[in-house]
Amino acid sequence: MAPPSTSLLTVTFFLALLSTLLVAVSLRLIFILTNKRVPPPKWRKKGSPTRILIVLGSGGHTHEMFYLLRDLDTSKYTYRTYVVSLGDAFSAQRAIEFEKELEEREKQRARKESENGYPERKVELGGKGAEKRTPHVGPESYDIAIVPRAxxxxxxxxxxxxxxxxxxxxxxxxxxxxxxxxxxxxKDGFEGVSCDLPDLIMTNGPATAVIVILASWILRFFDIKGANSRDKMRTIYVESFARVTTLSLSGALLLKVADRFLVQWEQLEGKGGRAEFHGILV
Amino acid sequence: MDEEKAKVCFVTTGATAPFTDLIKAVFKTEAVDALQKAGYTHMLVQYGTAKDVFEQSSLNALRHMDGNTPRKPIRIEGIDFKQGLKDEFKLARTSNGLVISHAGSGSILEALRYDVPLIVVPNDRLLHNHQAELAKAMAASNYLLEGNTDNLAPSIAYSESFKMKKAQFPPITSGKHRETEGLEAIMDAELGFQD
Incomplete structure (x- = not known):
């Protein structure tokens, strides 16, 4: 047997393997991408356990993120994970303060309700009156994850x-x-979600966010822990309020990737065919 | 002696880069004259690392005001840097005063929460900065006034009447997107929380 033929065989084999992989990867990507572009309006009961992941960045990004989340309803977003870069004590501190504010707000609401003797009605257009809501605040309802800087x-x-x-x-x-x-x-679903994949990732553009979302895509790609089949880790990107006419680098990178891409100035509306403008959000 | 009502102008130059042009600009004779004319009694300047610039220019301003009889000279105080400027913004607000700030988005957002007239001055020396764009866009919506380091006096003079037409921030509705959904609605939609 002539030796060149085996090496040729090896080369052909690897080429075939490579092209098969390439086709498989693209098919899978197309599947995920087309699947995600049409958000399946799955119905989720209010008050069911959810985990959201909030990516914090350096000073400016962190500030803006907490302005964005100022009205966060802990009865719907029952568990929060804050991702902070190593050495960024400021962001970690702000996350703790924010959680304390949430807790304080719920305490005041409870006090008011016990004084009034009836739950505070949330008046909404076409309102259905007061619904029973269970806030999820305190140390069991959030954690801070530290990752090394990108x-x-x-x-x-x-x-x-x-x-x-x-x-x-x-x-x-x-x-x-x-x-x-x-x-x-x-012991229950609320504790369960704290160690399951997040349902939603919120970010406004620190470098770490790009990496976090890349990681979420790898998990979705291989459908690890049902990342894709259970429709976990949907992403909302909010471009910085400081960006009026051009996107930030993170924004440009994530423009086609995030499930929802929000900008805060009309001049950026429609960027990449999908940037949404809903007014200033901070 | 009649106790004059205090009126505070708070100037903040930011934490990251020293913004000496702004310190010099607020102490220019025209700017100081405009402040005096508008009835300001106090200036509080957060100068960052540029203490020498602050001391030199404030001294010049004080000398200038000494000649400005019969007006009482404005009292000038400085702080280098502090985490959170809540008290300073509040002071400007309650004394019916004014904030003059660098164009960092963090300071803009914080100052506007205190519903105080704000003059924002972009730093022309920063490369690749989008600060000027932001200041312009915010000024176009009447949230604030845009000033420049060459001449702050007109902005200071105008800030008195601007108090009447200042737009509320954050806005409840905005332009053509009147039925805008907030961030909460978008998050809810992504998670499938529907009414």
């Missing part, structure tokens, strides 16, 4: 891929199960 300030572009990769790898456990280690099996 890129340090003044870091050379050559080493950036390595630090980004390190950041990416540390995002997987955060997405898959969060940081709260349960010693016993979860």
């Amino acid at each position: 890129r340090n300030i003044h870091q050379s572009l050559f080493t950036a891929p390595f630090t980004s990769l390190r950041c990416l790898l540390s995002c997987f456990p955060v997405l898959l199960s969060g940081t709260q280690q349960l010693l016993e099996p979860p």
Whole structure:
């Protein structure tokens, strides 16, 4: 047997393997992409357990994020994970303060209700009167996950891929199960979601957000833990209020990727055929 | 002696980069004259790392005001930096005063929550900055006034009457998107919370 033929065989084999993989990957991507573009308006009962992941960044991004979330209803968004970059004590501190504010607000509401003797009615257009709502606040209802920085300030572009990769790898456990280690099996659904994939990822554009969303896509691609089949990790990107006519780098990268892409100035409406403008949100 | 009602102009130059042009601009004779004319009694300046610039220019301003009889000179105070400027914004608000700020989005958002007239001054020396764009867009919607470091006096003079036409921030409705859905509605839609 002539030796060249086997090597030729190997080359052909790998080429075939490669092209098969390529086709499979593109088919899968097309499947996920087309599937996600039409948001399946699945009905979810208000008050059912949900986990949202909030990506914080440096000062400006963090500030804006908490302005965005100022009216967060903890009876609907029952468990929150804040993703903070290593060394960013400010953002971690703000997350804790924000959670304390949420808790305080619920305490005041409860006090008011017990004084009035009836639940405070939320007046809505076409309102259905007061619904029973159970707020989820306090240390059991949130956690703060710390990931290494994707890129340090003044870091050379050559080493950036390595630090980004390190950041990416540390995002997987955060997405898959969060940081709260349960010693016993979860006693109810609310505890259960704290260590399940997030239902929603909220971000407004720090570098870490790009990595977190990339990680979520890898999980969706392989449908790990039902990431795609259970329609987990839908993403909402809110471009910074400071961006009036041009997108930020993160924004440009995530324009086609986020499930919802929101801008805060009319000048950016329709960017990439999908940027939505709903007024100033901060 | 008749106790004059205090009226505070708070100037903030930001935390990241020193913004010496703004410090110099607020202490220019024209600017100080405009403040005095509008009845300001106090200036509070957050100067960051540029303490020397603050001291030198405020000294010049004080000398200038000494010649400005019969007007009482404005009292000038400075702080370098502090986390959260809540008290300072409140002071400007309750004294029916004014805030003059660098164009960082964080300061803009915070100052506007206190419903105080705001003059925003973009830093021309920053490269690749979108600050000027933001200031212009916000000014076009009447949320604030855009000033420049060359001449702040007209903006200061105008800020008195601007108090009447200042638009509410954050806006409840905006332009053609009158039936706008808030962020909560969008989040709810993504999760399938429907009424």
